[in-house]
Amino acid sequence: MSEKHLQTGDALPPYGGKLRLFAMRFCPYAERTVLVMNAKNLQYDTVFVNLDHKPEWLLNYSPKGTVPALEYEEGKGIFDSNIINFYLDEKYPDVPLQSTDPLRRAEDKIIVELFAGVQSAFYTAAYNSQALQPNMVDTYHKGLEGLQDTLRARGTKFLHGETPGLVDYTLFPFLERFEALPLVGKPEFELVKSKYELLVNYIEAMKVVPAVKLYYLSPETHAKFIESRNKGDANYNMLDTSSVCCMRPRKKKE
Template sequence: MSEKHLQTGDVLPPYSGKLRVFAMRFCPYAERTVLVLNAKNLQYDLVFVNLDHKPEWLFNFSPKGTVPALEYEQGKAIFDSNIINFYLDEKYPEPALQSADPLRRAQDKIIVELFASVQSAFYTAAYNAQNLQPEMVENYHKGLESLQKELVARGTKYLHGDTPGLVDFTLFPFFERFEALPLIGKPEFALDKAKYEALVNYIDAMKTVPAVKSYYLTAETHAKFMESRNKGDANYNMLDTSDVCCMRPRKKKE
Protein backbone atom coordinates (compact mmCIF):
# COMPACT_ATOMS: atom_id res chain seq x y z
CA MET A 1 0.00 0.00 0.00
CA SER A 2 1.24 3.43 -0.94
CA GLU A 3 1.31 5.95 1.87
CA LYS A 4 1.56 8.87 -0.52
CA HIS A 5 -0.79 11.68 0.46
CA LEU A 6 -2.77 12.99 -2.50
CA GLN A 7 -3.12 16.73 -2.81
CA THR A 8 -4.66 19.52 -4.85
CA GLY A 9 -4.71 18.51 -8.51
CA ASP A 10 -4.29 14.79 -7.89
CA VAL A 11 -6.88 12.46 -9.39
CA LEU A 12 -9.23 10.46 -7.19
CA PRO A 13 -8.21 6.78 -7.46
CA PRO A 14 -10.78 4.45 -9.04
CA TYR A 15 -13.37 2.97 -6.70
CA SER A 16 -12.76 -0.75 -6.15
CA GLY A 17 -16.10 -1.66 -4.60
CA LYS A 18 -14.65 -1.99 -1.10
CA LEU A 19 -15.24 0.35 1.78
CA ARG A 20 -12.91 3.29 1.30
CA VAL A 21 -11.43 5.50 3.99
CA PHE A 22 -10.06 8.98 3.35
CA ALA A 23 -7.42 9.57 5.99
CA MET A 24 -4.15 11.21 6.92
CA ARG A 25 -1.49 8.80 8.12
CA PHE A 26 -0.57 10.81 11.22
CA CYS A 27 -4.13 11.77 12.22
CA PRO A 28 -5.35 10.09 15.44
CA TYR A 29 -8.98 10.53 14.45
CA ALA A 30 -8.46 8.72 11.16
CA GLU A 31 -6.54 6.02 13.00
CA ARG A 32 -9.60 5.37 15.17
CA THR A 33 -11.55 4.27 12.11
CA VAL A 34 -8.69 2.21 10.70
CA LEU A 35 -8.41 0.32 13.99
CA VAL A 36 -12.14 -0.44 14.04
CA LEU A 37 -12.03 -1.67 10.44
CA ASN A 38 -9.07 -3.87 11.35
CA ALA A 39 -10.82 -5.21 14.45
CA LYS A 40 -13.85 -6.08 12.32
CA ASN A 41 -11.61 -7.83 9.76
CA LEU A 42 -13.24 -5.78 7.01
CA GLN A 43 -11.78 -5.29 3.57
CA TYR A 44 -11.15 -1.63 2.78
CA ASP A 45 -9.04 0.78 0.77
CA LEU A 46 -7.15 3.71 2.26
CA VAL A 47 -6.67 7.02 0.48
CA PHE A 48 -4.33 9.40 2.30
CA VAL A 49 -4.75 13.13 1.71
CA ASN A 50 -2.57 16.15 2.34
CA LEU A 51 -4.56 18.33 4.73
CA ASP A 52 -2.56 21.44 3.89
CA HIS A 53 -3.28 21.10 0.17
CA LYS A 54 -6.52 19.16 0.04
CA PRO A 55 -7.66 17.44 -3.16
CA GLU A 56 -10.74 19.08 -4.56
CA TRP A 57 -12.70 15.82 -4.48
CA LEU A 58 -12.22 15.36 -0.73
CA PHE A 59 -15.10 17.78 -0.13
CA ASN A 60 -17.44 15.43 -2.01
CA PHE A 61 -16.95 12.92 0.81
CA SER A 62 -16.31 15.24 3.76
CA PRO A 63 -18.00 18.66 3.40
CA LYS A 64 -15.70 20.15 6.07
CA GLY A 65 -12.60 18.78 4.38
CA THR A 66 -11.75 16.74 7.48
CA VAL A 67 -10.69 13.13 7.90
CA PRO A 68 -11.67 10.42 8.32
CA ALA A 69 -14.46 10.02 5.81
CA LEU A 70 -15.89 6.62 4.90
CA GLU A 71 -17.16 5.93 1.39
CA TYR A 72 -19.62 3.11 2.02
CA GLU A 73 -20.99 3.06 -1.54
CA GLN A 74 -19.52 4.69 -4.59
CA GLY A 75 -19.93 8.42 -4.19
CA LYS A 76 -21.71 8.09 -0.82
CA ALA A 77 -19.88 8.83 2.42
CA ILE A 78 -20.14 9.71 6.08
CA PHE A 79 -17.55 11.59 8.09
CA ASP A 80 -16.34 12.10 11.70
CA SER A 81 -14.59 9.21 13.44
CA ASN A 82 -17.24 8.71 16.13
CA ILE A 83 -20.10 8.70 13.63
CA ILE A 84 -18.24 6.32 11.33
CA ASN A 85 -17.24 3.92 14.09
CA PHE A 86 -20.70 3.65 15.63
CA TYR A 87 -22.03 3.01 12.12
CA LEU A 88 -19.45 0.28 11.50
CA ASP A 89 -20.20 -1.43 14.81
CA GLU A 90 -23.91 -1.51 14.03
CA LYS A 91 -23.58 -2.37 10.33
CA TYR A 92 -21.04 -5.14 10.95
CA PRO A 93 -21.96 -6.50 14.39
CA GLU A 94 -19.29 -9.22 14.63
CA PRO A 95 -17.22 -8.88 16.65
CA ALA A 96 -19.25 -6.48 18.77
CA LEU A 97 -17.08 -3.60 20.01
CA GLN A 98 -19.60 -2.16 22.48
CA SER A 99 -21.15 -3.62 25.60
CA ALA A 100 -24.66 -5.05 25.44
CA ASP A 101 -25.37 -3.12 28.65
CA PRO A 102 -26.76 0.38 27.90
CA LEU A 103 -25.27 1.75 31.12
CA ARG A 104 -21.78 0.50 30.26
CA ARG A 105 -22.09 2.00 26.78
CA ALA A 106 -23.00 5.32 28.38
CA GLN A 107 -20.08 5.06 30.79
CA ASP A 108 -17.71 4.40 27.90
CA LYS A 109 -18.97 7.53 26.15
CA ILE A 110 -18.36 9.52 29.34
CA ILE A 111 -14.76 8.26 29.42
CA VAL A 112 -14.25 9.51 25.86
CA GLU A 113 -15.89 12.85 26.68
CA LEU A 114 -13.71 13.42 29.75
CA PHE A 115 -10.63 12.52 27.74
CA ALA A 116 -11.17 15.61 25.57
CA SER A 117 -9.16 17.84 27.95
CA VAL A 118 -6.23 15.42 27.71
CA GLN A 119 -6.40 15.50 23.91
CA SER A 120 -6.53 19.30 23.95
CA ALA A 121 -3.41 19.52 26.10
CA PHE A 122 -1.64 17.11 23.76
CA TYR A 123 -2.41 19.18 20.66
CA THR A 124 -1.22 22.35 22.32
CA ALA A 125 2.02 20.71 23.47
CA ALA A 126 2.65 19.09 20.10
CA TYR A 127 1.71 21.87 17.71
CA ASN A 128 1.18 25.13 19.60
CA ALA A 129 3.73 24.96 22.42
CA GLN A 130 4.06 28.74 22.75
CA ASN A 131 0.52 28.79 24.12
CA LEU A 132 0.98 25.91 26.55
CA GLN A 133 -0.17 26.87 30.04
CA PRO A 134 0.66 25.11 33.34
CA GLU A 135 -3.01 24.30 33.90
CA MET A 136 -3.05 22.39 30.60
CA VAL A 137 -0.30 20.10 31.84
CA GLU A 138 -2.21 19.73 35.10
CA ASN A 139 -5.42 18.84 33.24
CA TYR A 140 -3.49 16.32 31.14
CA HIS A 141 -2.30 14.45 34.20
CA LYS A 142 -5.63 14.73 36.00
CA GLY A 143 -7.26 13.12 33.00
CA LEU A 144 -4.73 10.31 32.91
CA GLU A 145 -5.08 9.69 36.64
CA SER A 146 -8.86 9.49 36.28
CA LEU A 147 -8.55 7.04 33.41
CA GLN A 148 -6.11 4.88 35.34
CA LYS A 149 -8.55 4.73 38.27
CA GLU A 150 -11.26 3.58 35.87
CA LEU A 151 -9.00 0.85 34.49
CA VAL A 152 -8.22 -0.39 37.99
CA ALA A 153 -11.88 -0.23 39.02
CA ARG A 154 -12.99 -2.26 36.00
CA GLY A 155 -10.35 -4.88 36.70
CA THR A 156 -10.11 -5.97 33.07
CA LYS A 157 -7.21 -6.00 30.63
CA TYR A 158 -8.90 -3.41 28.43
CA LEU A 159 -11.56 -0.83 29.15
CA HIS A 160 -14.01 -2.87 27.09
CA GLY A 161 -13.18 -6.10 28.89
CA ASP A 162 -10.92 -9.05 28.14
CA THR A 163 -10.73 -7.89 24.52
CA PRO A 164 -10.45 -4.29 23.29
CA GLY A 165 -13.56 -2.48 22.14
CA LEU A 166 -14.67 0.78 20.66
CA VAL A 167 -13.69 2.83 23.72
CA ASP A 168 -10.15 1.41 23.55
CA PHE A 169 -9.76 2.02 19.82
CA THR A 170 -11.05 5.56 20.34
CA LEU A 171 -8.45 6.45 22.97
CA PHE A 172 -5.39 4.50 21.87
CA PRO A 173 -4.35 6.66 18.88
CA PHE A 174 -3.68 9.50 21.31
CA PHE A 175 -1.65 7.32 23.68
CA GLU A 176 0.44 6.33 20.68
CA ARG A 177 1.27 9.97 20.14
CA PHE A 178 1.70 10.95 23.80
CA GLU A 179 4.91 8.95 23.84
CA ALA A 180 6.39 11.33 21.26
CA LEU A 181 6.02 14.45 23.42
CA PRO A 182 9.17 13.95 25.54
CA LEU A 183 11.08 13.46 22.28
CA ILE A 184 10.16 16.96 21.11
CA GLY A 185 11.14 18.64 24.36
CA LYS A 186 8.03 18.15 26.48
CA PRO A 187 9.22 15.85 29.32
CA GLU A 188 6.40 17.05 31.59
CA PHE A 189 4.03 14.95 29.46
CA ALA A 190 5.90 11.68 29.99
CA LEU A 191 3.96 8.74 31.40
CA ASP A 192 6.10 7.71 34.36
CA LYS A 193 5.47 4.02 34.99
CA ALA A 194 5.97 4.52 38.72
CA LYS A 195 2.92 6.79 38.67
CA TYR A 196 0.97 5.23 35.81
CA GLU A 197 1.76 1.53 36.09
CA ALA A 198 -1.74 0.29 35.25
CA LEU A 199 -2.09 2.78 32.39
CA VAL A 200 1.33 1.99 30.91
CA ASN A 201 0.58 -1.74 31.09
CA TYR A 202 -2.71 -1.07 29.32
CA ILE A 203 -0.98 0.89 26.56
CA ASP A 204 1.62 -1.86 26.12
CA ALA A 205 -1.17 -4.44 25.88
CA MET A 206 -2.94 -2.37 23.22
CA LYS A 207 0.22 -2.29 21.11
CA THR A 208 0.11 -6.07 20.80
CA VAL A 209 -3.50 -6.18 19.54
CA PRO A 210 -3.40 -7.25 15.85
CA ALA A 211 -5.78 -4.45 14.81
CA VAL A 212 -3.37 -1.92 16.33
CA LYS A 213 -0.05 -3.59 15.55
CA SER A 214 -0.58 -3.46 11.78
CA TYR A 215 -1.02 0.34 11.81
CA TYR A 216 1.05 1.44 14.81
CA LEU A 217 3.86 3.99 14.40
CA THR A 218 6.68 4.48 16.87
CA ALA A 219 7.09 7.53 19.08
CA GLU A 220 10.19 8.46 17.07
CA THR A 221 8.18 8.49 13.84
CA HIS A 222 5.44 10.64 15.33
CA ALA A 223 8.07 13.01 16.75
CA LYS A 224 9.60 13.46 13.29
CA PHE A 225 6.23 14.33 11.82
CA MET A 226 5.46 16.78 14.63
CA GLU A 227 8.80 18.50 14.15
CA SER A 228 8.28 18.79 10.39
CA ARG A 229 4.82 20.26 10.89
CA ASN A 230 6.09 22.75 13.46
CA LYS A 231 8.71 23.91 10.96
CA GLY A 232 5.89 24.78 8.57
CA ASP A 233 6.49 21.96 6.10
CA ALA A 234 4.62 18.88 7.35
CA ASN A 235 6.25 15.82 5.83
CA TYR A 236 3.12 13.85 5.04
CA ASN A 237 4.96 11.45 2.75
CA MET A 238 7.81 10.49 5.08
CA LEU A 239 6.62 6.85 5.09
CA ASP A 240 5.78 6.60 1.39
CA THR A 241 7.52 3.95 -0.70
CA SER A 242 5.37 4.32 -3.79
CA ASP A 243 8.32 5.41 -5.94
CA VAL A 244 8.97 1.70 -6.46
CA CYS A 245 5.36 1.04 -7.41
CA CYS A 246 3.79 1.51 -10.82
CA MET A 247 0.43 2.50 -9.30
CA ARG A 248 1.21 6.07 -8.23
CA PRO A 249 -1.76 8.39 -8.94
CA ARG A 250 -1.06 10.84 -11.71
CA LYS A 251 -1.85 14.51 -11.56
CA LYS A 252 -4.33 16.09 -13.87
CA LYS A 253 -2.92 17.58 -17.03
CA GLU A 254 -2.85 21.34 -17.05
Protein backbone atom coordinates in the same frame (compact mmCIF):
# COMPACT_ATOMS: atom_id res chain seq x y z
CA MET B 1 -1.28 0.57 -0.85
CA SER B 2 1.02 3.52 -1.21
CA GLU B 3 1.28 5.88 1.71
CA LYS B 4 1.54 8.83 -0.62
CA HIS B 5 -0.91 11.57 0.35
CA LEU B 6 -2.95 12.89 -2.54
CA GLN B 7 -3.29 16.63 -2.84
CA THR B 8 -4.98 19.45 -4.72
CA GLY B 9 -5.09 18.58 -8.40
CA ASP B 10 -4.55 14.86 -7.90
CA ALA B 11 -7.23 12.59 -9.32
CA LEU B 12 -9.42 10.42 -7.12
CA PRO B 13 -8.30 6.82 -7.64
CA PRO B 14 -10.94 4.61 -9.26
CA TYR B 15 -13.44 3.08 -6.84
CA GLY B 16 -12.52 -0.52 -6.11
CA GLY B 17 -15.90 -1.76 -4.91
CA LYS B 18 -14.83 -1.96 -1.26
CA LEU B 19 -15.42 0.40 1.62
CA ARG B 20 -12.96 3.24 1.18
CA LEU B 21 -11.45 5.28 3.96
CA PHE B 22 -10.09 8.80 3.47
CA ALA B 23 -7.37 9.33 6.04
CA MET B 24 -4.08 11.05 6.84
CA ARG B 25 -1.35 8.71 8.03
CA PHE B 26 -0.52 10.71 11.16
CA CYS B 27 -4.07 11.74 12.12
CA PRO B 28 -5.25 10.15 15.41
CA TYR B 29 -8.92 10.60 14.47
CA ALA B 30 -8.44 8.70 11.21
CA GLU B 31 -6.51 6.04 13.12
CA ARG B 32 -9.58 5.46 15.31
CA THR B 33 -11.48 4.26 12.27
CA VAL B 34 -8.56 2.27 10.85
CA LEU B 35 -8.36 0.34 14.13
CA VAL B 36 -12.09 -0.37 14.20
CA MET B 37 -12.07 -1.56 10.59
CA ASN B 38 -9.08 -3.77 11.32
CA ALA B 39 -10.70 -5.14 14.48
CA LYS B 40 -13.79 -6.03 12.48
CA ASN B 41 -11.75 -7.66 9.72
CA LEU B 42 -13.38 -5.43 7.12
CA GLN B 43 -11.99 -5.25 3.62
CA TYR B 44 -11.29 -1.65 2.68
CA ASP B 45 -9.15 0.63 0.59
CA THR B 46 -7.40 3.66 2.01
CA VAL B 47 -6.85 7.02 0.34
CA PHE B 48 -4.42 9.27 2.19
CA VAL B 49 -4.85 13.00 1.69
CA ASN B 50 -2.65 16.04 2.27
CA LEU B 51 -4.56 18.22 4.75
CA ASP B 52 -2.62 21.38 3.85
CA HIS B 53 -3.44 21.03 0.16
CA LYS B 54 -6.68 19.10 0.11
CA PRO B 55 -7.79 17.32 -3.06
CA GLU B 56 -10.99 18.91 -4.37
CA TRP B 57 -12.96 15.63 -4.22
CA LEU B 58 -12.43 15.26 -0.46
CA LEU B 59 -15.33 17.67 0.13
CA ASN B 60 -17.70 15.26 -1.66
CA TYR B 61 -17.20 12.83 1.20
CA SER B 62 -16.45 15.17 4.08
CA PRO B 63 -18.14 18.60 3.80
CA LYS B 64 -15.81 20.11 6.40
CA GLY B 65 -12.72 18.66 4.70
CA THR B 66 -11.77 16.60 7.74
CA VAL B 67 -10.59 13.01 7.98
CA PRO B 68 -11.61 10.32 8.50
CA ALA B 69 -14.38 10.06 5.94
CA LEU B 70 -15.85 6.77 4.81
CA GLU B 71 -17.10 6.07 1.31
CA TYR B 72 -19.72 3.47 2.22
CA GLU B 73 -21.11 3.26 -1.30
CA GLU B 74 -19.65 4.65 -4.51
CA GLY B 75 -19.65 8.44 -4.31
CA LYS B 76 -21.39 8.57 -0.90
CA GLY B 77 -19.64 9.38 2.32
CA ILE B 78 -20.05 9.91 6.03
CA PHE B 79 -17.52 11.68 8.22
CA ASP B 80 -16.36 12.12 11.83
CA SER B 81 -14.52 9.29 13.56
CA ASN B 82 -17.20 8.73 16.19
CA ILE B 83 -20.08 8.77 13.74
CA ILE B 84 -18.25 6.39 11.39
CA ASN B 85 -17.21 4.02 14.16
CA PHE B 86 -20.69 3.69 15.66
CA TYR B 87 -22.02 3.17 12.13
CA LEU B 88 -19.47 0.42 11.46
CA ASP B 89 -20.22 -1.27 14.76
CA GLU B 90 -23.96 -1.31 14.02
CA LYS B 91 -23.65 -2.18 10.33
CA TYR B 92 -21.08 -4.96 10.78
CA PRO B 93 -22.07 -6.58 14.08
CA ASP B 94 -20.09 -9.81 13.64
CA VAL B 95 -17.29 -8.55 15.86
CA PRO B 96 -19.24 -6.40 18.34
CA LEU B 97 -17.14 -3.68 19.95
CA GLN B 98 -19.61 -2.33 22.49
CA SER B 99 -21.33 -3.64 25.58
CA THR B 100 -24.97 -4.64 25.21
CA ASP B 101 -25.77 -2.68 28.39
CA PRO B 102 -27.00 0.88 27.67
CA LEU B 103 -25.47 2.22 30.88
CA ARG B 104 -22.07 0.72 30.12
CA ARG B 105 -22.23 2.21 26.62
CA ALA B 106 -23.01 5.61 28.16
CA GLU B 107 -20.10 5.18 30.60
CA ASP B 108 -17.76 4.36 27.71
CA LYS B 109 -18.83 7.59 26.00
CA ILE B 110 -18.22 9.50 29.23
CA ILE B 111 -14.66 8.12 29.35
CA VAL B 112 -14.12 9.50 25.84
CA GLU B 113 -15.75 12.82 26.77
CA LEU B 114 -13.55 13.23 29.86
CA PHE B 115 -10.50 12.42 27.72
CA ALA B 116 -11.16 15.46 25.50
CA GLY B 117 -9.18 17.72 27.85
CA VAL B 118 -6.20 15.34 27.66
CA GLN B 119 -6.34 15.37 23.85
CA SER B 120 -6.55 19.11 23.79
CA ALA B 121 -3.51 19.45 26.09
CA PHE B 122 -1.60 17.07 23.80
CA TYR B 123 -2.40 19.14 20.71
CA THR B 124 -1.30 22.34 22.41
CA ALA B 125 1.94 20.72 23.62
CA ALA B 126 2.73 19.22 20.24
CA TYR B 127 1.64 21.94 17.83
CA ASN B 128 1.12 25.19 19.69
CA SER B 129 3.63 25.00 22.50
CA GLN B 130 4.02 28.75 22.96
CA ALA B 131 0.38 28.73 24.15
CA LEU B 132 1.03 25.96 26.68
CA GLN B 133 -0.07 26.86 30.22
CA PRO B 134 0.77 24.96 33.42
CA ASN B 135 -2.95 24.24 33.93
CA MET B 136 -2.94 22.27 30.64
CA VAL B 137 -0.19 20.02 31.99
CA ASP B 138 -2.39 19.53 35.07
CA THR B 139 -5.44 18.76 32.92
CA TYR B 140 -3.40 16.18 30.99
CA HIS B 141 -2.19 14.39 34.10
CA LYS B 142 -5.52 14.57 35.92
CA GLY B 143 -7.24 13.09 32.88
CA LEU B 144 -4.71 10.28 32.65
CA GLU B 145 -4.93 9.57 36.38
CA GLY B 146 -8.71 9.38 35.98
CA LEU B 147 -8.29 6.99 33.07
CA GLN B 148 -5.96 4.81 35.14
CA ASP B 149 -8.50 4.84 37.99
CA THR B 150 -11.19 3.69 35.57
CA LEU B 151 -8.98 0.87 34.30
CA ARG B 152 -8.34 -0.19 37.91
CA ALA B 153 -12.04 0.01 38.81
CA ARG B 154 -13.09 -2.05 35.81
CA GLY B 155 -10.40 -4.61 36.53
CA THR B 156 -10.28 -5.88 32.96
CA LYS B 157 -7.29 -6.01 30.62
CA PHE B 158 -8.79 -3.37 28.33
CA LEU B 159 -11.47 -0.80 29.06
CA HIS B 160 -13.99 -2.83 27.07
CA GLY B 161 -13.09 -6.16 28.65
CA GLU B 162 -10.60 -8.93 27.98
CA THR B 163 -10.47 -7.77 24.36
CA PRO B 164 -10.47 -4.11 23.24
CA GLY B 165 -13.65 -2.37 22.16
CA LEU B 166 -14.74 0.90 20.65
CA VAL B 167 -13.69 2.87 23.72
CA ASP B 168 -10.14 1.45 23.57
CA TYR B 169 -9.77 2.04 19.84
CA THR B 170 -11.05 5.60 20.34
CA LEU B 171 -8.47 6.54 22.98
CA PHE B 172 -5.44 4.57 21.80
CA PRO B 173 -4.41 6.73 18.82
CA PHE B 174 -3.78 9.58 21.27
CA LEU B 175 -2.03 7.42 23.85
CA GLU B 176 0.26 6.20 21.06
CA ARG B 177 1.29 9.78 20.34
CA PHE B 178 1.83 10.87 23.95
CA GLU B 179 5.16 9.03 24.04
CA ALA B 180 6.43 11.40 21.35
CA LEU B 181 6.05 14.48 23.57
CA PRO B 182 9.25 14.02 25.63
CA LEU B 183 11.08 13.60 22.28
CA VAL B 184 9.93 17.04 21.09
CA GLY B 185 11.05 18.85 24.25
CA LYS B 186 8.03 18.26 26.48
CA PRO B 187 9.35 16.02 29.31
CA GLU B 188 6.54 17.15 31.64
CA PHE B 189 4.14 15.05 29.53
CA GLU B 190 5.99 11.79 30.08
CA LEU B 191 3.96 8.89 31.48
CA VAL B 192 6.38 7.99 34.26
CA LYS B 193 6.09 4.25 34.83
CA SER B 194 6.11 4.46 38.63
CA LYS B 195 3.04 6.69 38.58
CA TYR B 196 1.28 5.20 35.57
CA GLU B 197 2.16 1.52 35.87
CA LEU B 198 -1.33 0.23 35.12
CA LEU B 199 -1.88 2.70 32.30
CA VAL B 200 1.52 1.99 30.72
CA ASN B 201 0.84 -1.75 30.86
CA TYR B 202 -2.50 -1.12 29.17
CA ILE B 203 -0.83 0.90 26.42
CA GLU B 204 1.73 -1.87 25.89
CA ALA B 205 -1.08 -4.44 25.71
CA MET B 206 -2.88 -2.34 23.10
CA LYS B 207 0.28 -2.08 20.96
CA VAL B 208 0.32 -5.83 20.36
CA VAL B 209 -3.39 -6.19 19.55
CA PRO B 210 -3.38 -7.23 15.87
CA ALA B 211 -5.73 -4.41 14.77
CA VAL B 212 -3.32 -1.89 16.31
CA LYS B 213 0.00 -3.53 15.45
CA LEU B 214 -0.74 -3.25 11.73
CA TYR B 215 -0.91 0.54 11.91
CA TYR B 216 1.19 1.47 14.96
CA LEU B 217 4.03 3.98 14.58
CA SER B 218 6.91 4.53 17.00
CA PRO B 219 7.27 7.63 19.20
CA GLU B 220 10.30 8.60 17.08
CA THR B 221 8.21 8.57 13.91
CA HIS B 222 5.44 10.64 15.50
CA ALA B 223 8.06 13.09 16.82
CA LYS B 224 9.53 13.44 13.33
CA PHE B 225 6.10 14.26 11.88
CA ILE B 226 5.32 16.75 14.68
CA GLU B 227 8.63 18.52 14.07
CA SER B 228 8.08 18.70 10.31
CA ARG B 229 4.61 20.17 10.82
CA ASN B 230 5.93 22.72 13.30
CA LYS B 231 8.52 23.81 10.72
CA GLY B 232 5.57 24.67 8.45
CA ASP B 233 6.13 21.80 6.03
CA ALA B 234 4.26 18.76 7.33
CA ASN B 235 6.03 15.73 5.89
CA TYR B 236 2.95 13.69 5.01
CA ASN B 237 4.86 11.31 2.76
CA MET B 238 7.73 10.42 5.08
CA LEU B 239 6.55 6.79 5.20
CA ASP B 240 5.91 6.53 1.47
CA THR B 241 8.33 3.90 0.38
CA SER B 242 6.14 2.60 -2.40
CA SER B 243 8.76 2.96 -5.14
CA VAL B 244 11.96 2.51 -3.16
CA CYS B 245 11.57 -0.06 -0.43
CA CYS B 246 12.49 -3.66 -1.09
CA MET B 247 9.58 -4.80 1.06
CA ARG B 248 7.07 -3.56 -1.48
CA PRO B 249 6.85 -4.12 -5.23
CA ARG B 250 8.99 -1.58 -7.02
CA LYS B 251 7.47 0.39 -9.83
CA LYS B 252 8.31 -1.22 -13.11
CA LYS B 253 10.77 0.70 -15.22
CA GLU B 254 9.06 2.25 -18.20
